[in-house]
Amino acid sequence: xxxxxxxxxxxxxxxxxxxxxxxxxxxxxxxxxxxxxxxxxxxxxxxxxxxxxxxxxxxxxxxxxxxxxxxxxxxxxxxxxxxxxxxxxxxxxxxxxxxxxx
Amino acid sequence: xxxxxxxxxxxxxxxxxxxxxxxxxxxxxxxxxxxxxxxxxxxxxxxxxxxxxxxxxxxxxxxxxxxxxxxxxxxxxxxxxxxxxxxxxxxxxxxxxxxxxxxxxxxxxxxxxxxxxxxxxxxxxxxxxxxxxxxxxxxxxxxxxxxxxxxxxxxxxxxxxxxxxxxxxxxxxxxxxxxxxxxxxxxxxxxxxxxxxxxxxxxxxxxxxxxxxxxxxxxxxxxxxxxx
Numbered sequence: 604x605x606x607x608x609x610x611x612x613x614x615x616x617x618x619x620x621x622x623x624x625x626x627x628x629x630x631x632x633x634x635x636x637x638x639x640x641x642x643x644x645x646x647x648x649x650x651x652x653x654x655x656x657x658x659x660x661x662x663x664x665x666x667x668x669x670x671x672x673x674x675x676x677x678x679x680x681x682x683x684x685x686x687x688x689x690x691x692x693x694x695x696x697x698x699x700x701x702x703x704x705x
Numbered sequence: 706x707x708x709x710x711x712x713x714x715x716x717x718x719x720x721x722x723x724x725x726x727x728x729x730x731x732x733x734x735x736x737x738x739x740x741x742x743x744x745x746x747x748x749x750x751x752x753x754x755x756x757x758x759x760x761x762x763x764x765x766x767x768x769x770x771x772x773x774x775x776x777x778x779x780x781x782x783x784x785x786x787x788x789x790x791x792x793x794x795x796x797x798x799x800x801x802x803x804x805x806x807x808x809x810x811x812x813x814x815x816x817x818x819x820x821x822x823x824x825x826x827x828x829x830x831x832x833x834x835x836x837x838x839x840x841x842x843x844x845x846x847x848x849x850x851x852x853x854x855x856x857x858x859x860x861x862x863x864x865x866x867x868x869x870x871x872x873x874x875x876x877x878x879x880x881x882x883x884x885x886x887x888x889x890x891x892x893x894x895x896x897x898x899x900x901x902x903x904x905x906x907x908x909x910x911x912x913x914x915x916x917x918x919x920x921x922x923x924x925x926x927x928x929x930x931x932x933x
Contacts, residue, residue: 608843608907609904609907609908611845612900612903612904612907613900613901613904615900616897616900616901619893619896619897620765620766620897622768623765623766623767623768623893624766626768627766627767627768627769627770627771628770630769630770634770635766635767635770635772636770636771636772637764637771637772637773638771638772638773638835638886638887638890638891639707639708639709639773640824641771642708642709642861642865642883642886642887643709643712645882645883646712646784646865646887647821648868649869649870649871649879649882650857650869651863653712653714653869654716654735655709655710655711655712656711656714656811657710657809657810657811658710658711658894659710659806659809660803660810661803661806662806662846663804663805663806666806666808670763671804671805672805673762673798675759675761675762675801675804675805676758676759676762676763678755678758678759679755679756679757679758679759679760679762680755680759681755681756682751682752682758683752683755683756683759686748686749686752686755687752687908687912689748690908690912690913691912693738693912694912700878
């Protein structure tokens with residue numbers, strides 16, 4: 604019952620993302636800009652004289668940055684997937700052993 | 706949600722770093738103790754950190770035509786307690802700062818405070834309250850992860866408002882402006898984070914009940930079952 608619930612939850616999450624893209628794209632001039640950048644623009648309107656006093660130590664070139672973002676997601680998904688697969692396998696191993704013992 | 710490098714005045718940057726440091730030190734101590742006393746939960750801790758890693762790498766679109774990402778710190782907070790997440794969240798934020806130019810070194814303290822301290826503590830408090838009110842576990846987990854995510858953004862808006870008060874309406878006016886920037890993007894993302902956290906917890910209830918009982922996330926069975 605739980606597994607089926609999870610598929611529903613994932614479907615709702617995916618539907619929310621798809622609906623967001625579709626609705627968001629109808630706005631004039633949307634680029635799906637990041638909120639971090641929007642916050643910086645708000646700072647500029649509140650305090651036009653403010654100058655950032657420290658710059659990035661190192662910023663990756665844009666093409667490299669997309670790879671590093673993918674690396675972050677891959678590392679996270681890899682470890683998470685390893686854990687989930689490990690636990691599932693552990694359970695199945697226990698079950699087949701106890702079946703064999705009967 | 707990250708405050709970008711250099712966008713907090715030096716005094717604020719130092720103050721938020723000073724506020725976050727004790728939590729990070731305490732977190733290191735707690736993680737060490739957890740590893741020593743419950744080494745069998747090590748893999749689950751790694752998986753919780755990994756969840757935050759992958760969730761915060763994904764920029765998701767929003768209905769307003771902007772994008773942002775969820776935090777993923779609610780899961781670890783409700784499983785291991787909020788103090789453990791300060792360290793894991795700091796690792797995620799440091800990775801993004803140093804390798805992706807996302808966030809910043811001078812703003813790391815402030816970003817750690819919102820994402821790795823305030824969010825996890827609220828998530829944990831919500832879960833405990835919901836459990837106390839005998840709400841179903843799935844609903845409690847959903848609310849905890851969602852409100853933890855939203856808290857992160859409200860705290861970020863507050864940090865920016867303190868640093869950049871509106872000339873006319875002051876800190877409150879500025880807070881509302883920053884909240885207005887974050888809220889429409891963040892609300893649907895918080896719902897998505899809540900849903901995904903419930904999916905993971907559902908899986909854990911099915912396959913990792915030993916660890917969850919060990920962490921007292923699930924009650925221990927009264928009669929210990931004989932394990933094959």
